[in-house]
Amino acid sequence: MTSSITTASKGSKILGMTSIVGFAVLVLLAFFVTDPDIRFHPETGEEFGQFDAVRLLYLHVPLIIVTYLAFVICAIASAGYLVKLTFWWDSMAHAAGEVGTLTCALVLITGSIWGRPVWNTWWEWGDVRVMSTLILFLLFLGYLALRGAFVNPQRAARPAAIVALIAVLDIPLINRSVEWWENRTLHQKSTLSELKIEDLTLFTLMLGILVSLLVMSWLILHRFRVAWLEHVEFEQGIKTAIEERRQMDNED
Amino acid sequence: MKRLFADIGLITGKDLKIELRSRVLINQVAPFALMILVLFGIALDADQQSLRNFASGLFWISVLLCALMAISRSMTIERDDEALVGLNLSGVDPIAIFLGKTCAIAIQLLVLEIFLGVGIILLYRSEVEDLWLLVSTGLFACIAISALGTIFGFLASGLGVRETLLPILLLPLLLPVLIGATRAFDDALGVAAINGWNWFAFVAGLTVILTAVGAGANHLMAEN
Numbered sequence: 001m002t003s004s005i006t007t008a009s010k011g012s013k014i015l016g017m018t019s020i021v022g023f024a025v026l027v028l029l030a031f032f033v034t035d036p037d038i039r040f041h042p043e044t045g046e047e048f049g050q051f052d053a054v055r056l057l058y059l060h061v062p063l064i065i066v067t068y069l070a071f072v073i074c075a076i077a078s079a080g081y082l083v084k085l086t087f088w089w090d091s092m093a094h095a096a097g098e099v100g101t102l103t104c105a106l107v108l109i110t111g112s113i114w115g116r117p118v119w120n121t122w123w124e125w126g127d128v129r130v131m132s133t134l135i136l137f138l139l140f141l142g143y144l145a146l147r148g149a150f151v152n153p154q155r156a157a158r159p160a161a162i163v164a165l166i167a168v169l170d171i172p173l174i175n176r177s178v179e180w181w182e183n184r185t186l187h188q189k190s191t192l193s194e195l196k197i198e199d200l201t202l203f204t205l206m207l208g209i210l211v212s213l214l215v216m217s218w219l220i221l222h223r224f225r226v227a228w229l230e231h232v233e234f235e236q237g238i239k240t241a242i243e244e245r246r247q248m249d250n251e252d
Numbered sequence: 253m254k255r256l257f258a259d260i261g262l263i264t265g266k267d268l269k270i271e272l273r274s275r276v277l278i279n280q281v282a283p284f285a286l287m288i289l290v291l292f293g294i295a296l297d298a299d300q301q302s303l304r305n306f307a308s309g310l311f312w313i314s315v316l317l318c319a320l321m322a323i324s325r326s327m328t329i330e331r332d333d334e335a336l337v338g339l340n341l342s343g344v345d346p347i348a349i350f351l352g353k354t355c356a357i358a359i360q361l362l363v364l365e366i367f368l369g370v371g372i373i374l375l376y377r378s379e380v381e382d383l384w385l386l387v388s389t390g391l392f393a394c395i396a397i398s399a400l401g402t403i404f405g406f407l408a409s410g411l412g413v414r415e416t417l418l419p420i421l422l423l424p425l426l427l428p429v430l431i432g433a434t435r436a437f438d439d440a441l442g443v444a445a446i447n448g449w450n451w452f453a454f455v456a457g458l459t460v461i462l463t464a465v466g467a468g469a470n471h472l473m474a475e476n
Contacts, residue, residue, distance in 0.1 A: 135424050135425075135427050138423075145421070146407070146408070146421060149413045149414075159408075162403075166425065167425075
């Protein structure tokens, strides 16, 4: 028998379809329409720049933005849980934390791939932004490990909320690190201002951010619904166990 | 306020008394610390210059690993026979419980730091150029480690997997302390031409923040 329980709804299907179409347009623009970053030295005429590697801009920067956003949602929902103590806030924090950890991993991977042709290294230990992003990723891995350690997921809510609120303090540090430790990073101060982005590049970057936000929303929505179903199943399991115990007591 | 300090002293005294009686620090953690120093020496092929250059980092990694043992031990005391529940119901202010346990762990770590400090001077032949910087950084960093360790120790207490979970939760947050303390020690041991006092200020700032966050979370932890 096929179960009728699903995490999809009409709204989430529309959101998913819009994300797919948006992603297809983004790939088209990023790989085929926009120009590579080629500049010429004013005196020698020699070519320099990021060449095709600059196309990672349309993926890496949007991923950073959605990572920040997902973790901020996680922190807000955690604070909401500590105030309201309802399952809705806890599920939202869990869903956002999980999606944020996934996108943070992608940020580190795409950053490493971008770093190889541009900085001539896969990983730069001395770069304060790279290291603080890695710390953020590790912090939320710990957050997810803490959640997974409890047999009763409801007992994980309070400690996980405290961990999320502490971990999210790393985000301002990452964001401001290139300003505070200028000579300890290979990152430029601001992608939008430093690269002198042209119209089409700017449009593609903005589309990348929009598509990433749509995908993040779609993932959080489904993860939230999965968490909700898990909660319902857990509650149902307790009710069933109590019923069975009562029946056994009555039979005795 | 007087009551708060009395309670902090009470909790600290209780933990230290248990520690003195059980002698876990002397019998298990200190030999473990010595073992780490020796293993680093062997792993780096007994190259004296490398050992001297990396002494600060090796020292703080050893402190962190020993701190995990000390924190785990401190929380085990409270978990056995539901002692933590009794402590929370005893009427002692949760802030006093947090600060008392932090002080007890910090005192144990200070003893370990002295032991490890003598170890790196004797085994790695490190030379102290700025003793005050060394002592100040050691003191503040161990308070920061203890404060954060106590928060996460409470959060993970009662879990079957706390021994593996505690490092995952604690170590990433302690990385800034590790970086700051290592850099300050680099200057104090004369292996890097940097201003170690700036890094000390960084560590001291982190210590204040982490202790304040821990004290603020006491109510939530007590409920947990």
